[in-house]
Amino acid sequence: MSTDDKRIREFAYQIWESEGQPDGQEARHWEMARKLAEAEALAPKKPPKAAGSKAAGKTAVDSKGAAAKPKAAAKAKPATAAKVIPPGEKAVEKKPRAPRKPSPI
Secondary structure, X not given: OOHHHHHHHXXXXXXXXXXXXXXXXXXXXXXXXXXXXHHHHHOOOOOOOOOOOOOOOOOOEOOOOOEOOOOOOOOOOOOXXXXXXXXXXXXXXXXXXXXXXXXXX
């Protein structure tokens, strides 16, 4: 099985799960997954960002003049799975929330 087939299988499974695991939709899920994998393959690759590029040449110094310990990197939040919208359906946009009115005291 090629890498492309594995990626299509992963996409199809994600689509199937996101739709509540319906029966009889395999061909539609596979076609959607194939299109997603094709678009992903054609997308330009972004080079990885260098870690700490802004402060690369600087060393932090504490108030006593000693080199400070580097801070632990904040843990990234896990990426949420983007909802797959079947062809022909529109994405539902949420309306912005109105600001709260101050309560009378």
